[in-house]
Amino acid sequence: MEEQCSIKNILHVEMEIPQNKISKFWEGLKEGKLLATKCKKCARIFFPPTADCPSCYSSDMDWIELNGNAELITWTVIHVAPKSFSEHSPYIIAVAKLEEGPKVMAWLSDVKPEDIKPRMELKLVAKRFYEEKLIYCFTPAHARPLS
Amino acid sequence: MKKVAVVGTGHTKFGKRNDVTIRELAFEAIKEAFEDCGVTPSDVGFTVVANYGVFSEDICPAPYILEYAGLNPKGAMRVEAACASGSAAIHVAYWAVQSGLTDLALAVGVEKMFQVDTPTAVELLGRAGDILWEFIPFGTTFPGYYAMIATDHMNKYGTTEEQLAMVAVKNHKYGAMNPLAQLQREITVEDALKSRVIAWPLKLYDCCLISDGAAAVILASEDKAKKITDTPIWILGLGSATDTGYLARREDISTLRSAVLASKQAYKMAGIEPKDVDVAEVHDCFTIAEIIAYEDLGFCNKGEGGKLIEEEQTYIGGKIPVNVDGGLKSKGHPIGASGVAMAAEITKQLRGEAGKRQVPDAEIGLVHNVGAAGQFCYVTIYGRNY
Numbered sequence: 001m002e003e004q005c006s007i008k009n010i011l012h013v014e015m016e017i018p019q020n021k022i023s024k025f026w027e028g029l030k031e032g033k034l035l036a037t038k039c040k041k042c043a044r045i046f047f048p049p050t051a052d053c054p055s056c057y058s059s060d061m062d063w064i065e066l067n068g069n070a071e072l073i074t075w076t077v078i079h080v081a082p083k084s085f086s087e088h089s090p091y092i093i094a095v096a097k098l099e100e101g102p103k104v105m106a107w108l109s110d111v112k113p114e115d116i117k118p119r120m121e122l123k124l125v126a127k128r129f130y131e132e133k134l135i136y137c138f139t140p141a142h143a144r145p146l147s
Numbered sequence: 148m149k150k151v152a153v154v155g156t157g158h159t160k161f162g163k164r165n166d167v168t169i170r171e172l173a174f175e176a177i178k179e180a181f182e183d184c185g186v187t188p189s190d191v192g193f194t195v196v197a198n199y200g201v202f203s204e205d206i207c208p209a210p211y212i213l214e215y216a217g218l219n220p221k222g223a224m225r226v227e228a229a230c231a232s233g234s235a236a237i238h239v240a241y242w243a244v245q246s247g248l249t250d251l252a253l254a255v256g257v258e259k260m261f262q263v264d265t266p267t268a269v270e271l272l273g274r275a276g277d278i279l280w281e282f283i284p285f286g287t288t289f290p291g292y293y294a295m296i297a298t299d300h301m302n303k304y305g306t307t308e309e310q311l312a313m314v315a316v317k318n319h320k321y322g323a324m325n326p327l328a329q330l331q332r333e334i335t336v337e338d339a340l341k342s343r344v345i346a347w348p349l350k351l352y353d354c355c356l357i358s359d360g361a362a363a364v365i366l367a368s369e370d371k372a373k374k375i376t377d378t379p380i381w382i383l384g385l386g387s388a389t390d391t392g393y394l395a396r397r398e399d400i401s402t403l404r405s406a407v408l409a410s411k412q413a414y415k416m417a418g419i420e421p422k423d424v425d426v427a428e429v430h431d432c433f434t435i436a437e438i439i440a441y442e443d444l445g446f447c448n449k450g451e452g453g454k455l456i457e458e459e460q461t462y463i464g465g466k467i468p469v470n471v472d473g474g475l476k477s478k479g480h481p482i483g484a485s486g487v488a489m490a491a492e493i494t495k496q497l498r499g500e501a502g503k504r505q506v507p508d509a510e511i512g513l514v515h516n517v518g519a520a521g522q523f524c525y526v527t528i529y530g531r532n533y
Contacts, residue, residue, distance in 0.1 A: 004165060011206060048393075074293035074302070074400055077347035082270035085286030086161045090342065093285055095295060096394045103395040107285055113347065134283040136446070143447045 021051035024040050029060050029134050032126045034068055036056070036102065037061040047102040057114050068124040070096035070138065073103065094124050107137040150533055151244045152372035152379030154365050155184030156491035161360035162329040163261045170215040171204045173257040176361035176484075177216045180253070184365055184375050188216060191365075192249025194223040197236035198483035199255035201271045202263050212255065229275045230432060231518030232361070233255060233486020234525035237353035240366045241382055244296045250368040256487035257361040263457035268357050277393045279493040290433065292394055297348055300401040304450035306438060308348055308464040312339035312444050313456045314434035315352040315476055320462075322473025324503050329356050329479035346356050351435040358479030362488035380494045381418070383511070384528035386412030390521045403521035406443035410515065413526040414445075417511075421445035424467060424528075425509040430473040430517040437461075441469070441494030442516050444526075449463035462505055471496075471504045488525065497531045 019026060025048070028035035036047035041058040047066060051116075052059045073095045081089035083084040104124060108116070121141035128134045155181030164172055173196075181187065196209040200234035212218075217474035228235040233256035260268055271287045281287040300306045314453055316336055322328040334352060342351035363485040372379040388408035391397055397404065414420060421444060429444065431437035438452035446467045447455045455461060472478050472492045475485060493512035495501045514527045 006165070021482075072273065073395075074295045074299040076291050076298060076349075077344070078288060078291050079343070079347070080269060080288065080290065080345045081266075082273045082286050082288060083264075083266035085269055086266055088286065091286065093287060093295065094399065102395075105287070105393070105395040106283055133284065139337055 014077040017090060022049045025049045028065070029126045029136070034124060034126060035063050035135055036066050036100065038064050042085045047098065047104060066098060066100055066124070069099040069141070070104070070124050071123045072116070072120045072122055074118075075108060075116055092116070094122070096124070096138055097117050098124065106135070108139070109137050110139045149247065150369040151241050151366055151382045152369070153382070153490065153494045153529065154372050154375045154379055155180040155186065155364040156365075156490050157183065159361045160327045160489045161358045161481060164259065164359035165261060167295040167325065168204050169208055169257055169259050170211050172359065172361045173212045174216050175256055176251065176256055176363040178259070179282030180363035180365050186251065186365065186375060188218050190251050191218060191253045192221055192251055192254045192429045193240065194218050194221065194231035195236040195239045196223065196225040197227075197254065197487060198225060199227060199232055199258060200483070201231065201274075202268060203259040204262070206442060208257070212257070218253070227463060228523040228525070229518035230430070230480070230482050231486055231516040231523040231525050233380040233524070234490075234514065234516035234527060235368070235385065235489065235515070236487060237387055237490055238387060239527055240364075241385060243366050244366050246266050250371040253363060253364045254366065256484035256485040258481035259359045260357045260481060261359050264355065276476065280393055286343040288346060289520065290349050292435035292496050293435055294346035295394065296400055296439065296520065297433070300435060300439065301348065303401050304405060304453065306453040308340060309336060309508065310341070310453035310457055311349070311353050312336045312397075314341045314437045316429065317354045317462060318431060318470050318474040318476040320506055321471045322477025325473045325478060325507055327473055328477055329358055330473075330477045333456045349433055349435070355475040356433045356478040358430040360479055360481035360484045360488065362484045363490050363492070364490050366486050378498045380529060381530050381533040383530040383533065384393060384413040384415070386410060386416070386526045387410070387523055392519075392522055394520055395505040401439070403439060403443050403489065403524060405521045405524035406440065406444040406515060406517060409524040409526040410444045413513075413528050415508045417513060417528040417530070419528065423511055424513045425511050426466060426471065426493065426506040427469045427513040427515065428472070428493055429469055429515040431470055431476050432480060432517070434476070436517065437469065437474070444513070444515055447517055468506045471501070471506060486514070486525065489516060490529070493529050
């Protein structure tokens with residue numbers, strides 16, 4: 001095979017992503033609360049929260065707490081992960097519908113893939129993953145946590 | 148309405164191209180397109196470059212491709228619509244000609260994905276999903292998105308893993324007949340079912356490839372087209388639509404609403420129905436995506452896509468031959484190039500130049516090109532006659 005003639009080039013990018021407009025959501029998570037925004041004009045609920053309503057273009061939002069009750073719609077088990085998640089695979093990603101209406105994507109924890117059934121009842125809870133990352137995840141509503 | 152035709156095409160071999168830069172690779176496709184129709188760079192009034200771009204050296208590739216291919220000082224832009232960037236370029240080039248701003252426009256798509264390792268490629272592709280609420284917190288991947296679409300489709304309609312595998316078998320069969328394809332070998336249903344899991348229920352053979360490649364298409368006004376070629380391929384209809392970036396926010400995850408809407412627009416503009424299409428290039432980034440495309444494009448009823456491939460209706464000789472060039476699955480999927488390459492393949496089919504893979508007497512062809520997981524869809528209908 002012909003020897004490769006090439007130039008090595010490295011690009012390292014680090015960024016800060018502003019969350020000022022929905023800082024209440026992140027504060028709520030720290031207390032174990034799931035906070036959604038609700039448009040005062042059209043009553044549409046947003047979770048993950050948004051500061052502006054695309055339906056009526058109002059930015060006048062209420063913050064409401066979700067009860068976390070959800071019903072599973074679909075899921076996958078990620079085996080080949082992005083580089084930044086390589087040490088966490090395999091992991092389950094699910095989409096479920098919250099009792100309050102919005103549909104949410106999150107990891108599904110504390111269940112074996114073979115025990116997952118469509119429409120099963122889930123609970124969306126605030127959770128801290130691998131020390132630094134605070135976010136939410138689904139767990140089965142009735143199952144005992146796996147040891 | 149002014150007519151616009153494809154008059155020239157170029158299509159590099161897809162695969163690993165560690166021997167060239169992005170400019171050199173784009174040049175290969177542009178040169179072939181010029182040679183195909185006997186025009187020169189100075190005849191081009193406007194150029195559109197399609198490139199996703201995060202895998203390769205040029206962060207702003209259009210100026211360097213233009214300079215390298217002698218296309219200065221005419222106007223140009225780079226477009227990005229994730230995996231549908233190529234079709235976006237063709238739609239913009241169409242507008243440039245249709246509006247009368249120029250009588251000859253060039254759309255060139257190019258991507259070099261092998262310059263980074265595979266986990267980095269998965270990372271850079273995954274970042275096309277909702278960065279804030281999907282990728283950063285949960286490490287979503289494109290196989291993962293389509294796996295969730297597949298799970299929903301299986302639960303709703305009984306679509307099986309075997310039916311998904313049958314799409315891969317078909318596309319590999321035609322890829323094996325296409326000298327431009329990245330993987331030129333046939334596979335069996337068993338090979339596909341036994342392959343390793345990427346994002347359950349999708350396995351290796353359900354997924355398209357990481358690829359390098361470029362393609363170019365030259366569009367001309369009616370007067371110009373008739374002077375250049377005896378076989379202009381006319382653009383009969385175009386449609387485009389979008390859907391939410393956050394996948395969960397969609398009403399029905401088992402369909403791509405953007406594809407349904409884009410195809411309806413394109414059929415209406417062309418004045419045809421799905422049954423009038425003789426050959427189609429659909430966006431089979433994953434096998435489930437092809438099955439859903441059959442349904443979204445109206446080639447079968449909702450939920451019957453699995454049955455359509457099981458009955459081999461999308462092979463040559465079937466009701467509607469689909470991806471008879473190997474598709475993204477076997478021919479390869481260099482992101483920015485794919486939509487342009489699909490147009491190049493349909494042009495060959497409608498000119499009757501597809502050789503062993505020719506769909507007999509193909510008069511109307513359709514290209515369905517999806518960006519991300521349906522965030523964008525462009526449908527373009529081509530005809531031998533206007």
